Amino acid sequence: MRAPVLRDTVPGLPEVPVRFGFAFSADGRWATCLNAAGDRVALERWSLDGAVPARRVVGAADRDSRPLPLNDGRVLVARTAPGGGHGSVVALPDGTRTWPVSAMLAGYLLASPGSPQTVVLVTVEDERHSRIWALSDASLEPVLRIPGVLSGGVWLDEGNLLAFDHAGLEHRADGIVVDLRERTWRRVWSVSDTTTDRIAACSRRARVLAVTTGVPGGQRIGLWSPGGGPVRFPEALNRSGFARTPLTFDESGEHLLVSEVCGATTRLLVHTPAGDRVEPVAGPPGTLWPPASWTGERIHVRFSAPHQPPTLATVHRRARSGWSLARQAPDPMTAWADADLVELPGPDGPIEAIVYGGPRWRECPRVVLALHGGPLAAWRFEFEPLFQHLALAGVAVVAPNYRGSTGYGEQHMRAVVGDWGGPDLADVVHLGRAVAGPRREAGLPGPLLLGGSYGGYLALLAACRSPRTWSGCVALAPFTSPAGLHRDADAPVRDRVARLNGPGDDERRDVLRECAALTAPLLLAHGTRDELIPVAQSRALRKRLLELGRTEGIDFDYLEVDDGHTAVVQAWPSDLRTNLVRFCLAAERIAATGQERR
Incomplete structure (x- = not known):
């Protein structure tokens, strides 16, 4: 990073304990989860009998572990071996029992409500087959191999019949029932040949399943009674x-x-x-x-x-x-910043935003306008480590759910289908100008743009479309145009582009053609192992900026991270997050340096 940026002190963010992978015992008396803090992952078991849940750590784990509590308080953990195509099941807390699994790309455990409990392991062997295993103290016995991929799973009785979500070789999901005793399976429900149908919950007492079907x-x-x-x-x-x-x-x-x-x-x-x-x-x-x-x-x-x-x-x-x-034990070092839900005026109606910075956030020394990916996605009112790091550094964060965001009804969501960089870009530019105007009058720098994935593309477009509005732009794993992404990406991403936008060639929505207008300092970062948006997209933008006479290290920064898409746009490795916060703290000085140089 350039010297002017390094003069800013970035406060360290305390380790964030994130709990995920929750599972409950069949009788509801126990729960398990994984607790990740930094590089450490612990397996927690919760007792739910008392007035307040009580937890204890029962062992170390990794992020791919799949724990399951049994009714007697024991914990079983399914683990895949990294890159090996095999795995194991381990019994905790003693860890003395291990069952090896020869073919296992992914796997999880299910325990029946009956006593004694029937325990099965469900594994994905390859892209075309799943297998169900019966687990006992003595052995792990294969029961049934099924074409396709299994997921979910609910017990229909005390320990013999199971209902699963099943994705066949044509990748359409429907519901099947497995009979462990007879070692057979059959398809039991599907609304139509074009729907994605899933089983969500089961009441054995009422003999009813809660199901969902894609429309x-x-x-x-829906509610469905088997055979009814x-x-x-x-x-x-x-x-x-x-x-x-x-x-x-x-x-x-x-x-x-x-x-x-x-x-x-x-x-x-x-x-x-x-x-x-x-x-x-x-x-x-x-x-x-x-x-x-x-x-x-x-x-x-x-x-x-x-x-x-x-x-x-x-x-x-x-x-x-x-x-x-x-x-949780009180810790004054982890008093996390709170946020508010705020309605901001947009060009076509109010826009809900999550705002860090209190009621006077507009007066903060720096304001970041954060753009979510998707496009059919949204910011959720939840804990975000990156926003906490920015708030700790005194940066206000505004995370708007502009048109195209989910959670606001069909019309709001579908506004950008076939129109990427249309209504959503209009909302972003409108919000940016509304924030920048009063700040400019008060002698404060304009807002910074920050976006990842589709949000990175949108941030780049906004920085080009209204260059005087922004004091900086951060684009994480962006693409440069729908047509470019459709050309370079793998088939699943190409299909999504074709379905939601179409690979049309629109010069006004191509960052490579528009970036000559870019004047705000830019931080561009991409994972070298990005499996969704190829790093070639950011490399092409870097090349184009150099062709335009921009100087790397002064007009823009370019970072490549040895990681995949999710790590760069959601997990935010510590070094990347620190560089990002440092850039936001110094962007207006970088802009001044660039203007003097030009």
Whole structure:
């Protein structure tokens, strides 16, 4: 990095404990998860019997471990060997029992509700086959090899029948039932030959499955009784214009827990099939993920908010307090910054944004406008380490969900289908100018752009389209045009480009043709092992900037990271994150240096 940038001191960010990979025992008394802090990953077991969940570390793990708690408190862990195509199952906490698995690209465990519990291992052997194994103290026995890829899995009885999501060789998902005793499988439901159909939850007592089926623009939730006729799609359950996901039934099977994405937040709902009623469950704003467990009046689910790294949340459905998070030891060094949900005026209606910096964020010395990837994605009201690092450095962050973002209804989302860099770019430029004008009058620098993946492309377009608005631009793993991405990417990405935009050649939306207008300092970073957007896209932009007479290290910085797409645009390795924050702190001085030089 250049000398002017290095003069800025970037505060260190404390290690962020991130919990993921939650699983619950069949009786709901135990939970497990992985807790990653830096390069260390620990396996945690939670006791859910008491008034407050209690946890303990039961061993070391890696990010690819798939733990499962049993009803007696033991923990089994499925692990794939890095690059080896094989794996193992390990019993914890003693770790004295290991079952090797000869062919295993990926795998996970399922334990039945009956006593004694039946335990199976589901493995993906290759791109064309999955296998189900029966696990006992004595051995790991192969039961059935099935063409296609299996995922999910719910028990239909006490330990013999299982229902799975099944992606056949044509990659369309449907539902199958496996009979372990007979070692057979059969397809049991599919809405049509063109839908993606999945099984989400099962109530054995009520003998009903909650299923989802993909339809244009979203998905529908259905209820189906095996052998009891066609799938029913309750009106109230599917009336909302927001995305809903079935999570779990209560013990009686009379109520279904559902999560609903509403703007940047996620909330819980309870659907009662008898009467087709939907009721909200009180809780703080944040983001929720499956899986969930519902025993008695207590619901357990993974939760995060801007100031709260992901952890286990407990919902007491009928209590007034309603909601509690797993207790953590107080640590004054990790008082994370909070954020607000704010509506900002856009050119075609209000735009919801997540804002770090308090009510006077517009007056902060530096403001970053963060653009999400996708394009059909959104910022969620959850913990973001990069935003925390920027906030710790005194940088305000505005993360808008402009047109094309999910969670705001069909019309908002589909505005950019076939029109990448159209309505979304108009929203971004409008927001940037609205922030930059008053700041310029107050003698403050304009906002900086920051985007990754599609957001990086959008940031580059905005920096070219309205160059005087911005004091800097950070583009992480961007592409330079839809046509260029369609040309260079692998088949799945090319298919997505063709489906959502079409590889048309529009000069006004080609960064390589527009970048002569770029005046703001630029930080461009890309992973050399990017499997989605080839690094050739950023290398082409670097080459074009040099051809235009720009000087690397003064007009722009270029970084290549030895990693893949997700690491650069979501995980943000520590060195990259530090360079990014340092760039944001010094961008206006870099711009002044460049202007003097020119």
